[in-house]
Amino acid sequence: MNESVVVYRGFRYLKVATLLCLLAIVLYAFHTPIGQPNGGSWLGYGLGGIGAAIILWLMWFGVRKRRYKPGKVKLEEWLSAHVYLGLALIIIATLHSGFQFGWNVHTLAYVLMMVVILSGSFGLYAYVRYPRLMTENRRGQTLDGIFTQIADLDRECRDVAMRLGDEVNDAVLAAAQRTRVGGGLVRQLSGRNPNCPTLAALKLMQKLAAGPRHDDAGVRKLVQLLAKKDDLLGQARRDVQLLAMMQVWLFIHVPFTFALIAALVAHVFSVFFYW
Amino acid sequence: MADHFTVAIIGSGPGGLSAAGRAAAAGVSHILLERCDHASDTIYKYQKGKLVMATPDVLPLRSDFDFKMGIREDILGTWDRQLEEHKVNIRYGAEVVAIAGQKGAFTVTLQDKSTLTAEYVILAIGLQGNINKLPVPGAELPHVQYQLDDPDEYEGEHIVVVGAGDAAIENAVALAKQNSVTIVNRSGEFARAKQGNLDLIRAAIEKNQIECYYNSSPARVTEKTLVLRTADGEAEVRCDRVIARLGATAPRKFVEACGIVFPSPDPKALPEVSSTYESNVPGLYIIGALGGYPLIKQAMNQGYEVIEFIRGNKVEPADEPLLKERFKGLADVTVEQVLATIRANVPIFSELNPLVLRELMLDSIVHTPKKGDIIFRRNDYSNSFYTIVQGEVEVRVNPLDDSEVVVLRQGEFFGEMGLIAGRRRTATVVARQDAILVETQRRTMLKLIASVASVKRQMDAIAIVRQIQTYIAPHTPVERLYDMASTAKLRRFKAGEILFSQGDAGDSVHLIRSGSVTVSRRIGGRDVVLSYVASGNYVGEMALLTNAPRSATVRAAVATETVAIDGKAFVDLLGSDPALRTEVEAKFRDRLEINERMERAPEAGSIIQFLIEQGVGEATDVLLIDESLCVRCDNCEKACAETHHGISRLDREAGPTFASIHVPTSCRHCEHPHCMADCPPDAIHRAPNGEVYIDDSCIGCGNCQRNCPYGVIQMAAPPPDKPGLFSWLLFGLGYGPGEDKRLRKVHHENVDKYGKHAVKCDMCKDIEGGAACVRACPTGAAIRVDPKQFLSLAKLGT
Known part of the structure; x- marks a missing residue:
């Protein structure tokens, strides 16, 4: 019923991009420039011009995505084209360079472009892979629903802990008040929290239940409740992790695009200025 | 010698008041006779603070007295003031016991034996002077009453309200705030009540604020109890007070004694009047509820008009x-x-x-x-x-x-x-x-x-034939369908109710004329849904064609109405029309095949079952999100807000998910929209392409929000303007595309300025390219579908 951007309209834009690349390769193969292949030949200028135009058009996606104007073309079509034309740049820009690399602004632009394309490729992978994992992890619940359950468990834990002495009470209180889901980027991406107060409280209860307070029904109950809460926390952290994975690549993709533009301007300017 | 007037007006309700006002203004000698010590006793006896409606809205008021929608006290206050201003000659405590004589010389006798004479008499006594009493022993006890003035006067009592109309519901709900209230309903539902009251009483019963006895009627009243006759025998209900709201009928004896003829012996019958409101007794006029026009505004217009008729003036009706x-x-x-x-x-x-x-x-x-x-x-x-x-x-x-x-x-x-x-x-x-x-x-x-029963009857009779022709036998001459149509019955089913069960004998075919059904079969001890059948199709022909018991169970997915056609008549028709038989058999084979394939692909059936449970069965266009593609970017919500005055009408995250199909909180544009049911300004419409939308005449009452079972209508004011996209993109001004939900709590300015109005999805009906949520989805996860086409093996069995 639904079509992903990868297969959109029977791979329409894969076909367009492949055609473009094949054309470039064939021309490159039959082209006999003066000296070694370089960006200064007619084919080099042609490929450079096409590449630059594609880059500017790909950048416009950021605006198109946020302009909700009337029109028949769906954003999905834009994204499908964005993906395949972006990948086509690998070949077009490489041929444009004539495989001449060095420590200069020209190669800098090339490297920045490759970073943008690679980060975008990860984005595509994330978009294809993670949505399903996220749904499976949710098990039909919403994140808010999970947090509500956690809050209920906290209340229950504190009621039980009330009668069990300071040590237990402090641990349960800490678990209720200082447990965090998410946080900094690394924490979000890891999907774990090794210093989680809930986990600490759970371990303490397990220790007590196995040893000195093995016949205390309250402690046993807390083991049960905290284990359930730990499960839910794992679920919530996994949710946050997957969402972060689907977004984190944009923190490379977008800034590097702007860096690429700066380098591209320098590249074009220097080529014409020092000609 | 008795006083003499040109016109004697009996009863000072809206009609009588208005007539007297016109007579006073026109200088006609008149007297207005009122039984009580105050005017308009019916409205006087309304519950304190009751909102009195001025329907029909489109009808202009024509009277020397003012009247518009308002609370009881204001209306009565205005009328009392205008009685004096217009110098109306009103006599209180004057109960009329007899009217004799003829046009030009009527004699009106009062309770105190005094008489007066008049050339014309206008009967504006309404019906409420003759309210129906409890017809049971003990009805005369002092704690049995027939009206409720101020519900706040009672506290901590056990009160039984008898009746199922608007008055009974309003009383019961108001009393339940401070008392323990039981309501007694003679039938199984509250069919006569307005939608608003219906919702109130259902909610109160559900929350146990009011106890309800259905299918019950009072048997006798005692000092501390009311004995009820229920479906399960007698039941005794403790009560300190009984309030009976049983409606009213014409005071027939009195009216007949005046010489007026009733058209039938039915106790609900009303006398007939001419187009100038004159009864069969020349010179004796009837206006208001007794003449069949129970609305206040109608009665007031009649009061004005009847005086003009008597003066010999021809007046056009107010709506002319x-x-x-x-x-x-x-x-x-x-x-x-x-x-x-x-x-x-x-x-x-x-x-x-x-x-x-x-x-x-x-x-x-x-x-x-x-x-x-x-x-x-x-x-x-x-x-x-x-x-x-x-x-x-x-x-x-x-x-x-x-x-x-x-x-x-x-x-x-x-x-x-x-x-x-x-x-x-x-x-x-x-x-x-x-x-x-x-x-x-x-x-x-x-x-x-x-x-109006006659309208329904005529419409159904013809609609049944046409539905059979359109949906079953489009090429059969209509004359050949009459026999079959005459055996057909209309049947209603509630959501979830069974039309017929697997194993039953096949005796009829159901043509679904509104609603939809699911077909399921018991396999391995559980119900497996085989298909969803929308209105405009028929079910039940299989058993008739194969002469076997029902092979599946058919259940109403939503409230459904079918034309149940007698099996024999159906088979006879097929026998006489080979072409039709071929067509029906072809459809039958298709169904068999689909059923077989569905049995082997039970997951598709589970999805249908899930979507039906979400109410998708009554949708005409529903937003579904394929969660295996959705990257949770919320661009659908942002697009919705950006194209709809800054407020998103869909909530992507909310709503259930099954097998990666997510049903977000968003309008489904129901076949029979619940939101339309009770919209006072009639602001909710269906556009030619099916979009259900709210126009600018919304008054912000919130009825539609309460009536929508899917929670897709919000009451909101537009958020403040924000800087354009590039200001945000390049300079970080504003909060970017989409709705900033935090703003809802803090921006009071527009709420005060514009007030809150109902907002909902209009399926982007005026936007080229259609639904913005779907167009703005970068991964193709969001789609809008018509369940009629979508809930099928072809779409789900992959």
Whole structure:
């Protein structure tokens, strides 16, 4: 019923991009420039011009995505084209360079472009892979629903802990008040929290239940409740992790695009200025 | 010698007051006789603070007294003041016991034996002076009462309210705040009540604030209890007070003693009056509820008019200018002539009383199409009802062949299929010659069907034949269908109710005329859904064709109405029409095959089951999100907010998910929209393409929000303007695209300035390219589908 951007309209834009690349390769193969292949030949200028135009058009996606104007073309079509034309740049820009690399602004632009394309490729992978994992992890619940359950468990834990002495009470209180889901980027991406107060409280209860307070029904109950809460926390952290994975690549993709533009301007300017 | 007046007006309700006011203003010698020590006793006895409505809204008021929607106290206050201002000659405590004499010389006798004479008498006594009493022993006990003035006077009592009308519900709900209240309903539901009251009483019963005895009636009243006759025998209910709200009937004995004749012995019958409100006794006039017009505004207009009639003036009814405007497309005919023509030419409207017909016409449009003009097209989503006053139309029933037509002539109607099913038009209708058509709006027509039995009867009789022809036997001549149609019965099923069960004997075919059903079979001890069948299809033919018991269970997915056709008549028709038999058998084989395949792909059945549970069965267009593609970017919500005054009408995250199909909180554009049911300004409409939308006349009452079972309507004010996209993109100004939900809590300015109004999805009906949520989805996860097409193996079995 639904079509992903990868297969959109029977791979329409894969076909367009492949055609473009094949054309470039064939021309490159039959082209006999003066000296070694370089960006200064007619084919080099042609490929450079096409590449630059594609880059500017790909950048416009950021605006198109946020302009909700009337029109028949769906954003999905834009994204499908964005993906395949972006990948086509690998070949077009490489041929444009004539495989001449060095420590200069020209190669800098090339490297920045490759970073943008690679980060975008990860984005595509994330978009294809993670949505399903996220749904499976949710098990039909919403994140808010999970947090509500956690809050209920906290209340229950504190009621039980009330009668069990300071040590237990402090641990349960800490678990209720200082447990965090998410946080900094690394924490979000890891999907774990090794210093989680809930986990600490759970371990303490397990220790007590196995040893000195093995016949205390309250402690046993807390083991049960905290284990359930730990499960839910794992679920919530996994949710946050997957969402972060689907977004984190944009923190490379977008800034590097702007860096690429700066380098591209320098590249074009220097080529014409020092000609 | 007795006092003499030109006009004696009996009863100072809205009608009598208005008549006396007109008489006073016109200098006619008059007397207004009131039994109580205050005017308008019926309204005086309304519950304290009750909101009095001024319906019908479109009808202008014509009276020397003012009246508009307001609370009881304000209205009575205004009238008391105007009684003095107009110098109305009113006599309180004057109960009339007899009227004798004739035109020019009536003698009116009062309770205190005094008499007065008058040339004309106007009876404006209404019905409430003769309210129905509890017909049981103990009804005379002091704690049995028939009215409730101020519900706040009672506290901590056990009170039983008897009755199921609006008055009983209003009393019960108001008393339940401080008392323990039981309501006694003679039938199984509250069918007579207004939608708003219905919701109130249902909610109160559900929350155990009020106890309800259904199918019960009082047997006797004792000092501390009320004994009820229930379906399970007698039940005793403790009570400190009984409030019986059983309606009222005409005080027949008194009226008949005046010489007035009733048309039938039915206790609900009312005397007939002429177009000038004169009864069969010349000079004796009847206005208001006793004459059949129970609404306040109608009665007040009649009061004004009757005095003018008596003065020999010809007055046009108050709605005359409005009707003239309605009829201005017709050359040189009076309103009276148009109404007479409609009444004479259109049987379905011929039994309506003049006032109801006028009101109906105020809510209708008169069209004068020329030969060849298209009235509506197949698949349009309009759902108004048309009657042919003059001329002919042709119904093009075959989408592939415009020459296959059914001709409808003067007096017939069309458009009822869309009205009943809540779905798209099934045919294109074209004027066959210059014609005059009346188009009546959906809500008006539904009200009429609900309130006038003759309209419903005539409409159903013809609709059944047409539905059979359209959906079962499109190529069979209509004459051959009459026999089968005469065996057919209309049957209603609640959501979840079973039409027939697997293993039952097959004795009938059900044609679904509104709603939808699911077909399921018990496999390995559990119900597996095999298919979803929408309105416009039939079920149950399999058992008849194979002469075997029912092979599956059919259950209503939503409230459903079917035409149940007798099995034998159906088989007979197939026997006499080989072409039809071939068609039906072909469909039958398709179904068999689908059922077999569905049994082998139970996950598709589970998805259908899940979507039906989410109410998708009554949707016409629903937003679904494929969560295996959704990257949770919320661009759908942002697009919605950006294209709809800054407020997103969909909540992506909320709502259930099954097998990666997510049903977000978003409008489904129901076949029979719940939101439309009780919209005071009638601001909710269905656009030609099916979008249910709210127009600018919304008053912000919140009824639609409460009535929507899917929670997709919000009450909101537009958020403040924000900087443009590039200001945000380049300079970080504002909060970017989409709705910033935090703003809802902090921006009071626009709430104060514009007030909150109902907002909902309009499916981007005015936006090129359609639904913004779908267009803005970068990964193709969001789709909008029509369940009629979507809930099938072909779409789900992959």
